[in-house]
Every structure is written in structure tokens, then in C-alpha cells.
Amino acid sequence: MREEAASHSGSSRLDELLITAVADTGAHIGAVYLLAEDGQVVLMDAQVGMPASVASVWARVRWNERVPIAAAVRQRHMIWLSDREHMARTFPTAAVVLPYDFAAAISPIRTGDTVWGGLTLLWPAGPATRLSRRLRTAIDTTCARMGEVLREAAEKGRPITPGPGPRVLSPRPLHAAEPNAPVVALECLDRLPEGYCSLDVEGRVTLITAPAANLLGGCTSELLGERPWAALPWLRDPIFEDRHRAAVFSREATSFTARNQAGQLLTFRLFPGQNGITVRITPDSADRDLARRAPETGADRPTQVIALHEMLHLATTLARAVTAQEVIDLVADHVMPVYNVQALAILTSKGGRMRVAASRGYSRQAVEDFDGRPVIPPVPQRTLYDAGKPAFFGSWDELRETYPDAIRSDNMSAWAFLPLVTSGRPIGTCILAYDRPHRFSTDERATLTALAGLIAQAFERARLYDVKHQLAQCLQQSLLPRTLPEVPGLELAARYVPANPGMDIGGDFYDLIRLSDTMAAAVIGDVQGHDVTAAALMGQVRTAIHAYATAGANPGEVLAHTNRLLSELAPDRFTSCLYVSIDLERHAACLASAGHLPPLLGRPGRAGRIVGTSPGLLLGIDPEAEYATTELDLPPGSVLTLYTDGLIEEPGLDLGESIADLAERFTPWPDQPLHDLAESLIEDAMVDRGADDIAVLLLREAAR
Numbered sequence: 001m002r003e004e005a006a007s008h009s010g011s012s013r014l015d016e017l018l019i020t021a022v023a024d025t026g027a028h029i030g031a032v033y034l035l036a037e038d039g040q041v042v043l044m045d046a047q048v049g050m051p052a053s054v055a056s057v058w059a060r061v062r063w064n065e066r067v068p069i070a071a072a073v074r075q076r077h078m079i080w081l082s083d084r085e086h087m088a089r090t091f092p093t094a095a096v097v098l099p100y101d102f103a104a105a106i107s108p109i110r111t112g113d114t115v116w117g118g119l120t121l122l123w124p125a126g127p128a129t130r131l132s133r134r135l136r137t138a139i140d141t142t143c144a145r146m147g148e149v150l151r152e153a154a155e156k157g158r159p160i161t162p163g164p165g166p167r168v169l170s171p172r173p174l175h176a177a178e179p180n181a182p183v184v185a186l187e188c189l190d191r192l193p194e195g196y197c198s199l200d201v202e203g204r205v206t207l208i209t210a211p212a213a214n215l216l217g218g219c220t221s222e223l224l225g226e227r228p229w230a231a232l233p234w235l236r237d238p239i240f241e242d243r244h245r246a247a248v249f250s251r252e253a254t255s256f257t258a259r260n261q262a263g264q265l266l267t268f269r270l271f272p273g274q275n276g277i278t279v280r281i282t283p284d285s286a287d288r289d290l291a292r293r294a295p296e297t298g299a300d301r302p303t304q305v306i307a308l309h310e311m312l313h314l315a316t317t318l319a320r321a322v323t324a325q326e327v328i329d330l331v332a333d334h335v336m337p338v339y340n341v342q343a344l345a346i347l348t349s350k351g352g353r354m355r356v357a358a359s360r361g362y363s364r365q366a367v368e369d370f371d372g373r374p375v376i377p378p379v380p381q382r383t384l385y386d387a388g389k390p391a392f393f394g395s396w397d398e399l400r401e402t403y404p405d406a407i408r409s410d411n412m413s414a415w416a417f418l419p420l421v422t423s424g425r426p427i428g429t430c431i432l433a434y435d436r437p438h439r440f441s442t443d444e445r446a447t448l449t450a451l452a453g454l455i456a457q458a459f460e461r462a463r464l465y466d467v468k469h470q471l472a473q474c475l476q477q478s479l480l481p482r483t484l485p486e487v488p489g490l491e492l493a494a495r496y497v498p499a500n501p502g503m504d505i506g507g508d509f510y511d512l513i514r515l516s517d518t519m520a521a522a523v524i525g526d527v528q529g530h531d532v533t534a535a536a537l538m539g540q541v542r543t544a545i546h547a548y549a550t551a552g553a554n555p556g557e558v559l560a561h562t563n564r565l566l567s568e569l570a571p572d573r574f575t576s577c578l579y580v581s582i583d584l585e586r587h588a589a590c591l592a593s594a595g596h597l598p599p600l601l602g603r604p605g606r607a608g609r610i611v612g613t614s615p616g617l618l619l620g621i622d623p624e625a626e627y628a629t630t631e632l633d634l635p636p637g638s639v640l641t642l643y644t645d646g647l648i649e650e651p652g653l654d655l656g657e658s659i660a661d662l663a664e665r666f667t668p669w670p671d672q673p674l675h676d677l678a679e680s681l682i683e684d685a686m687v688d689r690g691a692d693d694i695a696v697l698l699l700r701e702a703a704r
Helices: 002-025 052-057 068-075 084-090 092-097 133-155 181-190 210-216 238-250 301-318 324-339 364-370 396-402 442-476 532-550 555-569 655-665 674-687
Strands: 029-035 041-048 060-062 079-081 102-111 114-124 167-169 195-199 205-208 254-259 265-272 277-283 343-350 353-360 391-393 414-422 425-434 490-497 508-514 519-527 575-583 588-594 600-602 629-633 639-643 694-701
Touching (some): 002 029, 002 114, 029 068, 060 068, 068 102, 079 084, 114 133, 210 277, 238 254, 301 324, 324 343, 343 364, 391 396, 414 442, 490 508, 508 532, 519 639, 519 694, 532 555, 532 575, 575 639, 674 694
Antiparallel strands (some): 041 060, 102 114, 343 425, 391 414, 414 425, 508 519, 575 588, 588 629, 639 694
């Protein structure tokens, strides 16, 4: 009991920190996620201001999903999304599932090298494209305190773990209300001809005036505590619930029109606030025919809306699955809780034998029993049975009627067999198993049949990905050097963050070439594209530069020779490149640029300066292009920084201003490790990063 009390105390401290963060930052929605014990899933532990139906969709997020909370935890960096457009560019799946306009900061909760989870905060979208220093400091402080709470609990042997579902916390009120304030307010509003009601974030009516109840065609007692679109048949159109969600998430006023049961056209105006929504209901005196008529028989519409929302989320999530096991895991996360499924598996066949491509919920013994066994045929007498269509077996006896030689594993008692078919060709079967007899309703069969199509497409993509991924890994070995050569008297640090970590192919590259004991060449560039063709071209660029550099060509000649080669090899692909030859004896460098960003030179304790270059055309455009060289002094202790546009580029911001901002932030200190300096540059970029690769190469002349 003492341990439970301590764990509850820790959760209470996390709750208080979340509520305080929401209040202090002016956020209207906040959530705390905790990393599951296996490290593969982040679970929403508590939330403020989010409708439960939406929170349930985001309650369980896999660590490798391309959604904000997973990315922040995985990359260990804060992510800032300034508005819906920013969300769509960076996390298109999340933007589809949450098509509302808001700003968000998502930050990992960590202590040292240990990541415990993440914090999500939402605000109304505004003109600011960057997170203010005040808000960033407040978020960092909150995450640090949360991390300490989680660390202390774990060290005491009483780790804080999330419950079966996210807890809903009440936001801190802005001011205390007088005891009789609600009664006085209601009496005041009752005097007005239009109707007013108040909804909480779940859409339930918490206060309603007499004129509003009259316009809605119900009495106050019947509507209190109910969602209008659930209590009133003529409001059961998905658009009405969506307008409520839009007001909750965007904190902007929304509206819609509808005809009540008497045929009167009403205008609903929703005004969001800290604890809910105020709705003004006014009759349309002109009675324009603007309303959307909801079906007269729509008792199941709310349930259908939720099912559609879940299916849309699953479809967009499955689009990112790259292995058969990921397909099963994502389907299990969405389907098992809703349909009370106990196990899932994807079976394929090869050489007349079954293969378990992936499973979830089945024991290891069950998987071993299935894997490698001969394919079990149905009885020939079952002429009405079609193996290419979904089959549902509500009991063991029903399954045995069709498959007399079937194997019963883990004592399952009902099954859905969903053939996976793409382009008219079967590629496998997804099996859903239940631990007790199950009656499949017509709606359930229809939903699971539609689900089979989503699974089939995702599974086929995963199979193709396996082949493509093997090729990508081979090509990736030629993109970036595993280790950079050591040059006496030259310190260096490199960091690379691909835009698409799932495929492990990026468009940026860097290299260091040792030319002699006192000479070295540094290279950085960006090949157009992020596909296998770009990867192959990247390897050719590095090989060509190596060859021309070691042959004794100066920087301008290296780029000119490489340009002529690329113009022949890939006339439709272009590459930016910066080549720097460093002379350690002369403390000088010689640069040539093919349309690449200018490097930065930092002196200890001073802001960095932009190195002026005379950039020529991108490699691959004009085979006759020439490239000018620029001489540069390298004072002892100075740091030369080469980078790609992913470090600075933000949509809507001037590139020159972004470079100047980076130079101002680039301030190396005496004896500061270059790896720490590179890490700090990457951390700043990750907060506001777009969808491009980031490569950074830092060089400093060391004491000899």
C-alpha cells in the first residue's frame, strides 16, 4: 500500500506540473506521454482540454511513427509547429487526422541520456513562426521537473506507469466564481431572445437557457449532460461534431446552420474558452435554404463517425508501415481494443507451406505450430466457400466444418479470415482470433472487409520495402564515410540527420580527404532527391571528388572536372557542393562553391561571420561551367563550419536572414569540444526543422 501511495504521489506531481504548464504558457490543451517499458510505445498518461474521443486515438503511439510526439521522443528534441500548414508539411498524417488550425510544442521528458516520455502543448495558431524564448524556457523547465519526478520514482523502485487510458485533468481556473454566479448568469441570459448554452470539451451541455431549449425542441433537464448531436436526431450530421472539435483545437469561433424538427433554420455560433464552448443559437429570420439536412433515421451516426475517424487514422498510419510486423502492430493497436480481438497474424504460403509473416497476441508455441506446416485446404464439398473472400467463423465447430484439419492454438474460439489481395492477386491472409465464441454482425463484417483492403496494401508495401531497403543499405555505405581520416593538427566533428530515417537515404553528404601530412580537403554537398537514384549519384560524386582531389587539382578544378562528369552521367540531376582545401602550415584555406551555402568562420568568444564566396552553377547544369576560388585565413582556434540547407531553411523565411541568424548563434568558446558545438547547432535546428536532411561538418586547427 505504501508503494501504491508513493506511485500515486508521483502521478499527482506530474498532474500538477502539467496543469501548471498549461496555465503558465497560455496553452489550451496539454498532454503527458510516458514511454512504455519495452521502449517501443509512448502512452498518454494524462491530458487537459482534449475531447476523450480524440485522446483515445492518440493514446497509444508507436515509437517509430512519423507523428509529433513519437518524433520528439525518438529524436530527443523539441518540435515546434506554428500552424496547420507547418503540421501538414512536417507530419502530413497528423494533419489529416487533426485538420484544425493550432500551434504546438512537443518536447521530450528526459534526465541526462534517459528519455521518459514527452509533453505536448497546443495554442491557437498565430503569426509567430518561432517559439518564443519565454515559452521555450517554461517548457524546458517543466520537462526537466517532470523528468526528475520520474527519475526519483524509478530509483526508489516505484516507477510511474500510465493507466489503461489517459486521465482527464481539469485546467486551473483563471479566477474564482462567486457562489451564486451560475444562477445569476442564467437568469440574465434567459431574458435574451436568442438561445445560449455551454458545452464542455467533450461536447456535453453544462448550462442551457430556456430560449435555447425552446429552439432546440427539448426541455432543459433532457439536454443537460448530453451532447446535442447525440440527443437531437436532426443534429446527427458529422459536420456538427466536427465544428465543435474545430473550436476546441483551434480556439477560433466556428459556426454551422441546421433546421430543427419544426423546420426552422437555426444558426449556431461556437465561441471557445478555457473550460469549454459557449454556443449562441439564433433563428434565421430570412429562412434561407442553407442548412444541411440530417437523415431522419440516424441513431447510429455518432458511432459511424467515430469508426470512420478511426479507419482514417489507421489508413494514414499504415501508409508508413515498412515491415510486416509494423503492419500487424498498427492494426492491433487500432482494432484489438475496439473489436475485442485477442490475437492477429498474417500468413503467407510458399512451396505449399504456411509462413507466419507477423503476429500479435499469439504465443510463441502457436506461431511455431503454424509456421512451416502444409497449407490446410477446405473441404471440397463446401462449394459455396470462396477462399478469395473474407470468411467468419463464430465458433470452433464452424471452423472445423470448413477446415477439418485445422489447428486450434491458444484455445481460441472464433476467427475472421481476411484474404489480402492486391491487383487481383492474393498475397496472404490476415487472421483475427477471439478467445470466446463471437457473433459477427453485418456492420462488423463490412468494417473488417474494408480493413482487409488497407492491410493488403500496407503488407504489399512492406514486402516491396524489404527489397528496396536492402538495396538502400548497400548504397548508403557509399554515401557517407564510416569514419573520417585523422589529420595531425586538425580537429573535426560531423553530424548527419536524414529527413527520411525509415529508408536511411538522405540527399546530403560530407567528406574529409587527407592530401598530405599538412593538407586536407573538406567537402559538403546536397544531391537533388532522396531516392535510390540520388543515392547512387551521391556515391559517384564522392568518388569523383576524391579522384580529382588526390590528383592535385585545386578547388576550382575539382568542381569543374566533377561537373563535366555529372553532366554526362545524370543530366537531369543537380548537386550543390562546397570544396575547401586546408593548408595547416599556412593557416589558410582555399574554397570553391557550386551553388552551395557559404561557410561560417567562428572565433572564440565572438559571433561567427559569413565567409564570402563566388558560387558557380550547381554541378550537372552546364558542362563548361567554371568555378572561382576564394582564399581564407584560418586564425588559430577558429572554427570553420560547413552545413546544408536543412540546418537553416524554414518555409516563409528569407534564406539570407536565416544564414545571418545562424552566424549570430554560432559562438565557439575556447577548448569547447567540436562535437558539443555541432550538437548545439543541430538541437536549435530540430526545434523548427522542416522535411530536409541536415549535415554539419566542423573543423578547427589544433595545437601541434
